[in-house]
Amino acid sequence: MARVSPLKKSLRDMLLSMAVISLPIVAIVEWFPHDSKKPEDAVQTVDYTIPLAQARRDPDLPFQALAPTTLPPGWRATSIHADFDPGSQLRWELGFLTSDNQYVGLDQVAGGKGVDGVLQVQAPDATPVSGAGGTVTAGGYQWQVYVTPDGRHHALVRTTAPVGTAAATTPGKIAVVVSGTGALSELETLAGSLQ
Numbered sequence: 001m002a003r004v005s006p007l008k009k010s011l012r013d014m015l016l017s018m019a020v021i022s023l024p025i026v027a028i029v030e031w032f033p034h035d036s037k038k039p040e041d042a043v044q045t046v047d048y049t050i051p052l053a054q055a056r057r058d059p060d061l062p063f064q065a066l067a068p069t070t071l072p073p074g075w076r077a078t079s080i081h082a083d084f085d086p087g088s089q090l091r092w093e094l095g096f097l098t099s100d101n102q103y104v105g106l107d108q109v110a111g112g113k114g115v116d117g118v119l120q121v122q123a124p125d126a127t128p129v130s131g132a133g134g135t136v137t138a139g140g141y142q143w144q145v146y147v148t149p150d151g152r153h154h155a156l157v158r159t160t161a162p163v164g165t166a167a168a169t170t171p172g173k174i175a176v177v178v179s180g181t182g183a184l185s186e187l188e189t190l191a192g193s194l195q
Contacts, residue, residue, distance in 0.1 A: 062169075066194040073099065078095050141191075
């Protein structure tokens with residue numbers, strides 16, 4: 001009987017051992033569920049109807065909380081923030097992802113840094129556009145157009161007078177800002193549907 005060299009025997013034993021170990025690993029990987037969601041599906045959709053109704057009933061707010069009446073196909077609400085503490089800046093914010101996964105947000109702010117404070121967060125270093133493209137009309141209102149130096153963020157800005165029972169105690173104007181990485185036309189669409 002021919003002898004098998006110790007080197008061949010240990011190589012054969014090592015390959016057999018790897019096969020035995022690999023089979024359960026492959027089975028485990030195949031049996032356990034995989035996260036098959038696309039990256040854009042990882043962002044959860046939110047329902048802002050109840051917080052919106054609560055905000056609109058709040059007598060301490062010097063503005064009526066706005067929201068779009070309709071969203072374009074493929075858009076979804078992804079964030080909501082409401083800060084109605086009378087001792088600080090009053091803020092209502094809704095965030096949306098467009099059909100091509102660009103962010104578009106609505107901010108209403110009373111007090112604090114107003115428009116400048118919102119722009120620092122939503123469109124850093126944005127400056128007003130001058131000339132013919134410096135304003136747009138959407139939803140029956142005139143909006144000032146802002147753009148960041150790199151052109152990646154736009155903002156539409158208007159101010160309104162305080163309203164309601166809290167108007168008497170609210171100094172200054174209410175800032176309404178629609179901003180984000182979406183195209184200017186997408187910002188106009190959102191601004192035009194606000195009520």
